[in-house]
Amino acid sequence: MLHSVTTRRAFLASAAALSATTLARSARAADTYPSRPVRIVLPLGPGGVGDISARIVADKLADKLGQRFFIENQPSPDGIVAGHTVINAEPDGYTLLLLTGGFASSIPQYKKFPLDMNALVPISSIGYFDCLMVVNAKSDFQNLTDFLNAAKAKPGELNVGTISAGGVQNLTANYFKQASGANFVIVPFRTTPDTVVALMRGDVQMVIDFYAALKPGLDSGQLRAIAWTGPKPSPALPNVPTAIEQGVKDFHAASWNSLYARAGTPQPIIDTLNKALHDVLADPEVKQKLLTLGIDSRASTPAEMSQQLQNDEQQWAAVIEHAGIEKK
DSSP: HHHHHHHHHHHHHHHHHHHHHHHHHHHHHHHHOOOSSSEESSSSSSTTHHHHHHHHHHHHHOOOOOOOOOEEOOOGGHHHHHHHHTTTTSSSSEEEEEEEEHHHHHHHGGGOSSSOGEEEEEEEEEEEEEEEEEEEEEEOSSHHHHHHHHHHHHHTOOOOESSSTTTTHHHHHHHHHHHHOOOOOEEESSSHHHHHHHHHHHHHHEEEEEEEHHHHHEEEEETTEEEEEESOOOOTTTSSSSGGGTTTTEEEOOOEEEEETTTTOHHHHHHHHHHHHHHHTOOOOHHHHHHTTTTTEEEOHHHHHHHHHEEEEHHHHHHHHHTOOOOO
């Protein structure tokens, strides 16, 4: 009996020593973090808004923390490749993932999503960006109410163009259709320029897409913005009202970019990155650069980001079920 107690005490002492050693190593790693370049893996190709905005933030993080933060583009359907890269990396804060609102809309479209999202932990949001509803500048539709009245007067005769069937823009159009009760046809296109050409030709009567993609047409006077899809007007075009403000109750759809790390990354490293992002995203120069891309830059706590992903998953799951979109 005495031998059993002694053995148990020895085991507990050994476990406590191992735990203390592990904590000490984590603390030392956090104290010196980052001590080498940090990789941010993007589920997006180069040159797009997500890529450009990530590079702006990465450059400022480098200035703030004294090590290079570099972008690695790994585009693939639903971000699977980029996600696997980060999940399979060491949990040391040197391989991070740009996780987008697209993940929240993709996860409910699978019977079983190929990524274990529990293997990732949030650091902070980077910025939020809503879809914009636009019409041909020569259209009779001066506002969203005009479009809805026409859609209800001519059920099934109006067309709304979006890109990315199953993507945020396309699902936003489905959500808008469900919330407004209007009967229109959603037409998917390959690229935003394709949707704008269709709008100019009169093949579609409205386009729903992100501001940055539509900005050239807005700047040239070809397009008229009639509504934001978010809960409040975006600072990118503050004078354009939301769909909610124009009578579409309980409708708001927004997307976002955020930074995630591999689960098991020491908390002090997460804290260091979170604080740095709060500082960087509050920088007036950064805010202005991102706003030019239609992004309202805002940092969050990890818990807030986790809740955002969860809420959006539930929202898109309901839209997908109502639209009858078949799961993969």
